[in-house]
Amino acid sequence: MLLTAYLLALLAVALAWPVPLALSRARWTSRSPFAAMVLWQSIALAGGLSMIGAMAVYGLEPLGENLVAALRRAVQIVLSNQTSDELHFWHLFALCAAALLGVHLVFTLLLTYARIVTQRRRHRELLALLSSPSGALERTVVINHPAPVAYCLPGGSRSVTVLSDGLMETLAPEELDAVVRHERAHLTQRHHLLLWAFEAWRAALPWLPTSRLARGAVSSLIEMLADDVARRSTPDPVLVRAIALVAVGGGGDGVPASAVPAAVDEGEDVDVAARLSRLLTPRPPLPAAATGLILAASALLLAVPTALLLLPGLG
Incomplete structure (x- = not known):
């Protein structure tokens, strides 16, 4: 052995x-x-x-x-x-280290989940006060904010897509439709569960290169997956304009905001340039x-x- x-x-x-x-x-x-x-x-x-x-x-x-x-x-x-x-001593030390690491990983996973649930509940309470239902879009609410903002808030049957009125004024109808399809793809493909797992991995072992690199890579990959869903019914130039307009109007934070506020880490930006390059010069x-x-x-x-x-x- x-x-x-x-x-x-x-x-x-x-x-x-x-x-x-x-x-x-x-x-x-x-x-x-x-x-x-x-x-x-x-x-x-x-x-x-x-x-x-x-x-x-x-x-x-x-x-x-x-x-x-x-x-x-x-x-x-x-x-x-x-x-x-x-x-002997080193055998017992290794067994204790294995047990502690296993417990630490499971505990961090559960703690991260509890933190996410708490954040989502507070977010949902704020939306109940500050948003209004969108009459044209199902399971979509609109907040009064001048900057273009779009993100999804997971919650099973209570999942919603959140848009700002600034976004709706900035984008043309076909661009708005692309953004909505993008955000709903995050919900249907359960991207928030992936972010939860990798965020817990990073929180448990922040010194491990895998956890840091994986979290950033996964954030970008879920954006690409959601873009691919939007591309099925939206021409690439329309999606490019929507991403660029929202990113510029939102201060370059990387919008659509993807499920980040609803998931775990609101401070991590997504590489918008990589997404645009992928759409502008598509590869097979x-x-x-x-x-x-x-x-x-x-x-x-x-x-x-x-x-x-x-x-x-x-x-």
């Missing part, structure tokens, strides 16, 4: 820095944002599993030939209140074979640490 622990540790290191750094610099991601999103999720999940698994396997290594046998032996020791001469989507390879690599990333943990130990 000692070799298994070393392999998991090497995988954790690779997924903590060189792999996410290379992916953040890749140029193909804008051609297939869905595949890139899946790959980012696999990197985060496999990295966390490898980190915790490496410490757990190292700590349990003296108790069995594989993780299942070692766990069974550890449970017997705890239930029978026995002492184990096999476990990745071939089906390339997309399949990326999805297969994503599945393999999750399968490798899982197999190392469940199969008989190496060494």
